[in-house]
Amino acid sequence: MAAVKTVIGIDVGGSHVTACAADLHTMKIIPGSTRRHVIDPAASPETILDVLSTTIIESLAQPLSAQLHLGVAMPGPFDYEQGISHIQGLGKYEQLYGLNIKTMLAERLGIATAHIRMMNDATAYLLGEICDREDLCRQRVVGITLGTGLGSAWYHNGVTHACGLYKLPYLDGMAEDYISTRWFLQQYSGQVSGVRELADKYATESEIRNLFTTFGENLARVLLKQFPPGSQDVLIIGGNIARAWDLFIPPMQAVLANNGCAMQVLPAQKGEQAPMLGAAALWK
Numbered sequence: 001m002a003a004v005k006t007v008i009g010i011d012v013g014g015s016h017v018t019a020c021a022a023d024l025h026t027m028k029i030i031p032g033s034t035r036r037h038v039i040d041p042a043a044s045p046e047t048i049l050d051v052l053s054t055t056i057i058e059s060l061a062q063p064l065s066a067q068l069h070l071g072v073a074m075p076g077p078f079d080y081e082q083g084i085s086h087i088q089g090l091g092k093y094e095q096l097y098g099l100n101i102k103t104m105l106a107e108r109l110g111i112a113t114a115h116i117r118m119m120n121d122a123t124a125y126l127l128g129e130i131c132d133r134e135d136l137c138r139q140r141v142v143g144i145t146l147g148t149g150l151g152s153a154w155y156h157n158g159v160t161h162a163c164g165l166y167k168l169p170y171l172d173g174m175a176e177d178y179i180s181t182r183w184f185l186q187q188y189s190g191q192v193s194g195v196r197e198l199a200d201k202y203a204t205e206s207e208i209r210n211l212f213t214t215f216g217e218n219l220a221r222v223l224l225k226q227f228p229p230g231s232q233d234v235l236i237i238g239g240n241i242a243r244a245w246d247l248f249i250p251p252m253q254a255v256l257a258n259n260g261c262a263m264q265v266l267p268a269q270k271g272e273q274a275p276m277l278g279a280a281a282l283w284k
Contacts, residue, residue, distance in 0.1 A: 006030070007069045008056055009280030011121060011272065014041055014075070014092050014148030017051055018272050019059040022071075022280035027131050029273055035059045036272075041092035041148075045099055053108045068109060070116045071279035073124035074101070075149060076162060080118040091182065092148060117282040120162040122151025124278030127160050129236055129268055131281055136234060142227065142263070145239035146219075150176045154233075168225050175222045179215065181241065187211055199244040209247075216248035220255035229260035238268025 009029075010019045021033035035058040039051045057064055075093065077086040083102020087093045106113040119127075126143030130136040137158075144165065145151035152163035166176040177183065184195050189207060192198055198208050227233060237249075245267055256263060268274060 007071055007280045007283045008059055009071045009073075009276035009278075010052065010056060011073045011124065011275035011279065012039070012052065012075065013121070015039065017055045018276060019055045020273070020276045020280075021059055021061060022277055024280065024284050027277060027281065027284070029277065030061065033059050033061060034273075034276075043095065045095050045104070048093070048096065049101075049104055049108060052105060056109065064109065066111055068111050068115060069283055070105075070109075070111075071124075071282040072105075072116060072118045073121040073275040073279040074118055075121050075151070076164075078118070078120070080120065083113070083116065083118055090149060090176070117279075119279060119282060120151070120153065121145070121275055123153040123160050123162050124275040125151065125238055125268070126153040126155055126236065126274075126278065127281055128274030128276065128278030129238070129270055130155060131277060139234050141234045141236060143236045143238070143268075145268075146179065146237065146241035147239040148181050150179045150222075151239070163226060165222060165226060168222060170218070170222055170225075175225075178218045179222060184211060184215070187214075195241050195244060199247060202244075202247055212244065212247040213251045215241075216251035217255050219248070220252040220259075220261075223252075223256065223263070224259055224261060227261065227263065230262070232262050232264070235263045235265045236268050237265065238271070238274065242267060 006021055008019055009022045016036055017039050018036045021030040023030055035055050037051050037055045083100050085096035085099055085101055088097050102113050102116050106116055122145050125145050130141055140156040142154045150166040152165035154163055168175045170178055181195055184198055202208050
């Protein structure tokens, strides 16, 4: 097969799907190709695949053809090689459980299943963040995404793997029960649409200030389960909740420091571009 130069990178998030055309030679997004659509994670498989297909087609600068190649970043648990969803009990994409998403998407687009490669969304996020950072590529880097769920991955010596922090036992459940948007919404006594609205009220409500402090401390204690005292890995944090960086990072760093963990903490730089570029890099 001839070398693939351009590929569509797709990020399937908890509330949206984003796609772009990426140039594999430069690992840059082709200007004007990014498309984003809202998606209901509780929708039927047909509806979800409709949104995926539409977003992909709109990101193309040319008519749909059988030569299309895709890199898809999906939340887990998922059999990324076979394309089968194992997502269950996480409050998102429950309707996809047991289905071969790779085959279903290929049929809709009229391409071979071999033209679709898939990876964990947090792994794609981390890979996209560091793909052009030689300094970080020489270190062990941990990446986490904070949003509807807790995504995590690590990179070392050219290899990227999912961490699975979300499922670590923590307090009365697992880590994601305490480190996610739904935790904030469950804990807050009022009614808000999301974490951004809570952050907007941070200065005026002590309850919200306490929530962000507790969130940061919970995040630190989960990290300490995987990365013990003395760990000097680089930690990159992204995702929608990371936009409230100043509200929870200081208490998180205080707990890490008090436990002898010297991780260098950096904010993600590429935002929504990162998982799309990381997914596209599956063809590099």
